[in-house]
Amino acid sequence: MKVWQQPLPRIYTELSEPELRLRIQAAKEALGPKLAVLGHHYQQDAVIDFADFTGDSFELSRKAAEQKGIDYVIFCGVHFMAESADILTDERVRVILPDIGAGCSMADMANLDQTLEAWAQLEETCPGQTIVPITYMNSSAAIKAFVGEHGGAVCTSSNCRNVLEWALAGGAVAAHKPGNKVKVLFFPDQHLGRNTAFAMGYPLDRMVVWDPKQDLGGNDARTLRDADFALWKGHCSVHALFRPEHVDQARAKFPGMKVIVHPECKWEVVQKADMAGSTAYIVDQVRKAPPGTEWAIGTEVHLVNRLKQQHPEQKIVVLSDCQCLCTTMYRIDLPHLCWALENLVDGTVVNEVRVDATTRKWSLVALERMLAIKGTGNPIQRSNSSIQPRPTPIVSQEEAAKAGIVD
Numbered sequence: 001m002k003v004w005q006q007p008l009p010r011i012y013t014e015l016s017e018p019e020l021r022l023r024i025q026a027a028k029e030a031l032g033p034k035l036a037v038l039g040h041h042y043q044q045d046a047v048i049d050f051a052d053f054t055g056d057s058f059e060l061s062r063k064a065a066e067q068k069g070i071d072y073v074i075f076c077g078v079h080f081m082a083e084s085a086d087i088l089t090d091e092r093v094r095v096i097l098p099d100i101g102a103g104c105s106m107a108d109m110a111n112l113d114q115t116l117e118a119w120a121q122l123e124e125t126c127p128g129q130t131i132v133p134i135t136y137m138n139s140s141a142a143i144k145a146f147v148g149e150h151g152g153a154v155c156t157s158s159n160c161r162n163v164l165e166w167a168l169a170g171g172a173v174a175a176h177k178p179g180n181k182v183k184v185l186f187f188p189d190q191h192l193g194r195n196t197a198f199a200m201g202y203p204l205d206r207m208v209v210w211d212p213k214q215d216l217g218g219n220d221a222r223t224l225r226d227a228d229f230a231l232w233k234g235h236c237s238v239h240a241l242f243r244p245e246h247v248d249q250a251r252a253k254f255p256g257m258k259v260i261v262h263p264e265c266k267w268e269v270v271q272k273a274d275m276a277g278s279t280a281y282i283v284d285q286v287r288k289a290p291p292g293t294e295w296a297i298g299t300e301v302h303l304v305n306r307l308k309q310q311h312p313e314q315k316i317v318v319l320s321d322c323q324c325l326c327t328t329m330y331r332i333d334l335p336h337l338c339w340a341l342e343n344l345v346d347g348t349v350v351n352e353v354r355v356d357a358t359t360r361k362w363s364l365v366a367l368e369r370m371l372a373i374k375g376t377g378n379p380i381q382r383s384n385s386s387i388q389p390r391p392t393p394i395v396s397q398e399e400a401a402k403a404g405i406v407d
């Protein structure tokens with residue numbers, strides 16, 4: 001059943017920021033170890049202040065799964081992330097998205113009906129081929145489950161290459177026979193698929209784009225049969241804003257500056273950049289760099305600004321001034337967080353994200369296949385610098401007094 005975001009009670013929109021911060025802290029303290037608050041890298045700073053862990057979507061879900069004895073997870077991210085947390089945590093843990101309207105434009109570009117239609121057309125057009133579906137983490141649970149049920153796996157932007165290598169060897173498709181031509185159907189981000197396949201040595205003419213609004217995805221049958229990759233026509237509305245000329249402009253303005261971008265950026269941008277990698281990779285590269293290093297970073301602006309604050313010894317700019325902001329994630333703000341937390345304190349769970357049993361089962365299959373693929377590592381045991389437990393307290397007595405909340 002679709003849950004809609006109910007209007008916030010007026011009080012939450014009228015509270016000042018200091019009041020909200022104090023109430024959020026009080027609610028967190030009341031819930032104590034029963035609760036884990038997760039904050040995605042792209043989240044605004046005011047919300048990140050209250051996150052127990054920050055990181056990327058998959059790592060955060062795994063982190064939640066590792067916490068013993070928690071009853072609730074509040075995911076300050078977007079809908080597919082909350083679904084992943086629900087899939088990976090114990091069934092009794094209840095996962096909450098403070099604003100249920102916080103979706104992901106990329107995940108929304110592939111739905112199950114379109115996928116079933118695409119699968120039927122591909123099977124009919126490419127007889128004798130092994131088709132392996134792979135989905136990026138940034139997809140709905142329904143797509144992850146489809147992939148799990150059809151011999152495929154999930155991938156992240158960190159391990160996409162390892163997962164594609166596995167897929168090109170036939171994945172876990174039961175009917176695969178040695179010698180069969182293998183085709184990867186990659187959801188939902190065409191750019192991550194294209195950038196990774198190209199880096200593996202596949203030329204662009206071995207890849208087709210699958211447009212779900214067109215018959216055969218907009219391809220002729222022969223081109224489709226010959227292709228090694230069918231890339232779903234999806235993209236991230238944030239990373240798609242970066243253009244090749246932004247790289248040229250950054251280089252002209254700051255000669256010697258390193259350009260580092262996320263692989264959800266277009267192929268033309270990645271080709272011009274010095275480095276490309278996941279958010280964890282970008283964070284690690286900046287952390288490791290010597291003082292005085294200059295960076296133009298092509299990813300979500302909140303992460304870039306946070307890196308800038310954390311590394312004053314380096315020069316960091318966002319690759320473009322296009323306001324590359326994840327507007328859907330931005331819907332999670334202090335009023336929504338406060339509302340969700342205070343309801344929990346009162347024993348009411350609002351905005352629960354729950355994945356049904358069958359979808360959960362097959363999504364888990366797809367996720368576990370990813371973890372079993374050599375080279376992807378096991379994030380639960382791996383020490384990963386992108387995951388950071390947050391210190392407490394969040395609001396100091398001085399801050400409260402300054403804000404006139406307490407004396």
Ligand code: SF4
Pocket residue numbers: 042078103104105106107138236237238239300326327328329
């Ligand atoms: S940054 Fe892009 S892929 Fe990530 S949540 Fe926002 S819209 Fe989705």
